[in-house]
Amino acid sequence: MAEKPFGIDVSKYQGQVDWDVVAAHVPKVIFVGIRAAINWGYTDTWFNRNWSEAKRVGILRTAYHVIFPGESANRQMSHFLSVVGDDLGELPLTLDVELDHGYSYNVIRDSVYAC
DSSP: OOOOOEEEOOOOOGGOOOOOOOOOOSSSSSEEEEEEEEEEEEETTTTHHHHHHHHHHTTTEEEEEEEOOOSSSSHHHHHHHHOOOOOOOOOEEEOOOOOOTTHHHHHHHHHHOOO
């Protein structure tokens, strides 16, 4: 049976990641989700460093955005894309849909579709 790819998720909560240690990890870290932004105004303080360092050590990257379902999807996606810039990574951009802020399933679904 083929081994499943192993990946990690990083944000400011991990602080300064030592990407050479991550690259040497067993099992091998194949991909990483790196938080870029939240809502329409927050940029993860470690995004740029994590983004460039993961690329340097050859780990496949996806940037992710934590959506707020009650806020403008266009404004959020504009912010997300401005944070990521021209380097979109090796994997598709990702939405993190973990906060409901009390909104209904339908509002959350519509927000995801709009994004």
